[in-house]
Amino acid sequence: MPSLENQTISDASIAGLEGAFCDTTRRIVVISAFPGTLKHLLSELMSRCYDVLVFHHSKEPILPLLDNDLFIVDRTHIADESVPASVNEETDVLYLVRSAEAEADGGRSLVWPGSVQEAIGLIEEMTSIRPAVSASEGDSPIGAALLSEQLLRFKDIQMDLKRMQTVRGGSKIDLTKTEFDLLRLLISTDGVLSRQDIMEALWGTDYFGGSNSIDVHIKSLRHKLGDNPKQPQYIATVRGFGYRIAKD
Numbered sequence: 001m002p003s004l005e006n007q008t009i010s011d012a013s014i015a016g017l018e019g020a021f022c023d024t025t026r027r028i029v030v031i032s033a034f035p036g037t038l039k040h041l042l043s044e045l046m047s048r049c050y051d052v053l054v055f056h057h058s059k060e061p062i063l064p065l066l067d068n069d070l071f072i073v074d075r076t077h078i079a080d081e082s083v084p085a086s087v088n089e090e091t092d093v094l095y096l097v098r099s100a101e102a103e104a105d106g107g108r109s110l111v112w113p114g115s116v117q118e119a120i121g122l123i124e125e126m127t128s129i130r131p132a133v134s135a136s137e138g139d140s141p142i143g144a145a146l147l148s149e150q151l152l153r154f155k156d157i158q159m160d161l162k163r164m165q166t167v168r169g170g171s172k173i174d175l176t177k178t179e180f181d182l183l184r185l186l187i188s189t190d191g192v193l194s195r196q197d198i199m200e201a202l203w204g205t206d207y208f209g210g211s212n213s214i215d216v217h218i219k220s221l222r223h224k225l226g227d228n229p230k231q232p233q234y235i236a237t238v239r240g241f242g243y244r245i246a247k248d
Contacts, residue, residue, distance in 0.1 A: 025177070026127050027051040029066055031058050031081060032074035038096075041116050048120070050127075053204035058084055062200040065189055069127045070094060076112055092126045154187045154245065157225070157234065168225060178202060179221045182214075186235060186245045194242040218243060 028050050032038055035054045045052050055063065058073075063084050071083050071093045083093055093107030100111055108126065110119055152159040156169045164180055166173045175183065185201050186193065193201075195211035218235060221227075227234045236246040 025049050025051045026070075027053065027066075027068040028070045028072060028123070028127070029063070029068045030054045030072045030074070031056075031083065032072075032096075033057065033077050033081070034074070037076070037113070038074065041119055044116055044120060045123070050123075055205050058082060060200065060205060062197050065185070065193075065197070066201055067184065067188060070123065071107075072096065072123075073107075074112075094123065094126060152184060152187055155234065157183075157187070159184060159187070173224050175221070175224060178217055179224070182217055183221060183225075186243060189245070192238050192242055192244040197242065214243075 026049070028045060030038065030042065030052060032054065033056055035042070035056070042052050042054070053066070053068070058081060068091060071091060073081050073083060073093060074096045075081050076096055076098050083091075095107050095109045096112035097109045098111070100109070108122070110122055112119070150160060150162045152161055158167045159165070159180070160167075161184070164177070166175050166180060166183065181202055182198065185198065195214045198214050199211065222229060222232075222235055225234050229235075229237060232246040234246055236244050238244055
């Protein structure tokens with residue numbers, strides 16, 4: 001079966017992808033045995049500033065490590081396909097099904113093939129971003145919980161996940177989206193990540209670039225954080241394997 005990258009996308013879709021500049025994005029993980037059947041939906045999502053990661057099955061070990069806004073599970077060919085039991089239960093799931101009578105296992109369902117615009121409307125609803133929490137709201141129990149979800153902290157680094165801003169020692173650090181996602185992945189993961197794990201988490205299983213691209217991004221990220229690889233404060237190298245957060 002040809003890969004998703006080899007599928008033809010219309011000139012109009014390509015023009016839409018090239019014309020859009022995305023200040024912020026939302027991440028969708030798609031699980032489909034035949035992603036080519038979803039090409040029009042996927043290209044429309046990318047043109048609307050969604051990061052779309054495609055996996056051919058739910059057994060990929062990297063899936064529980066991903067932090068995303070929505071799972072789309074294609075059940076039009078494999079009726080019992082689902083998300084791994086170990087993924088974040090708070091992440092919404094949209095099942096693409098062949099008939100309205102199909103069970104959705106606690107998520108929502110959409111008959112597919114169907115209208116791309118109808119699918120986009122439902123996905124927009126399911127991935128709507130919560131408003132920022134004000135200082136006064138942050139003093140309440142609910143506001144504090146929301147604020148906790150929006151911020152990720154490690155040592156003197158603070159990451160605002162909604163605004164995609166990073167601060168170290170009180171000073172703002174300008175990170176690219178890839179660097180932001182990479183730092184977020186490392187801080188969120190309790191353990192060592194191989195280069196392959198990182199590539200799949202950032203770009204999906206269909207990425208064909210070399211693992212040295214991860215080393216390049218790590219080098220740039222370390223430079224911006226002022227991190228010495230010989231005496232790492234934030235990112236430690238596991239020689240011959242990958243990287244982990246430097247907790248010592």
